[in-house]
Amino acid sequence: MSPSRFLDNALCPVRAKRERRKEARPGELLEAALDLFVEKGFAATRSEEVAARAGVSKGTLFLYFPSKEELFKAVVTETLSGRFAEWNREYEEFAGSTPDMLRYCMRTWWERVGATPASGITKLMITEGGNFPELAAFYQREVVRPCHDLVRRILQRGIERGEFVPLDLDHAIYAVIAPMLFLMLARHSSVACIGDGAPPDPERYIAAQSEIVLQGLCTPEGRRSAARTADAPWRPAPPAKPPPAS
Secondary structure, eight states: OOHHHHHHHHHOHHHHHHHHHHHHHHHHHHHHHHHHHHHHOTTTOOHHHHHHHHTSOHHHHHHHOSSHHHHHHHHHHHHTGGGHHHHHHHHHHBOSOHHHHHHHHHHHHIIIIITSGGGHHHHHHHHHGGGOHHHHHHHIIIIIHHHHHHHHHHHHHHHHTTSBOOOOHHHHHHHHHHHHHHHHHHHHSOSTTSTTSSOOOHHHHHHHHHHHHHHHHBOHHHHHHHHHTTTOOOOBOOOOOOOOOO
């Protein structure tokens, strides 16, 4: 903290508190907006409701986000599309087999997205995207395409390493994505179409689905690798060795 900021905080605690409150507002607004979008949908959520839930005025909301559409885009960026840099970095660092990687991908997707309110955004886009083409195009560009690209990279890695059979990757990616979509819809929709009227246990469901997918993807060598490491944790790649001294 700079000396001037320290003195401001010490000598004018009211102003310091107000500044900290101002710094916190964008995050509070995004959290309130996410909750309301998931609860009510995009069309039914009013800007003044978001502001009220965050404890600010509607004018304050528009200082940060000029429209409800821009607010929605910021929510998507914060909770979903902003994560792809992290996920792609983990792809580059992953040292295990590709069956391990696929299991890790599906499991951590649930932990970081599926089990959070952000998973409700997908249902919202399925139900309302057709009425808001600009938002649908934004979601396609910022979430759907990066997701497909990442899953395609995983499958391509398995093929190149001889762990997965050659595939039509443009369509094979849906074998991985579809189970996760179902789990999100089950979490945020009526359970009337689910067997016993209760959503599946997420961890057991993802474990079962990942093994079903791997049974179809793996070569004989890939199946042996998948069986050997079914319970292995993710591990990063070892650090690169420095070049020998000249």
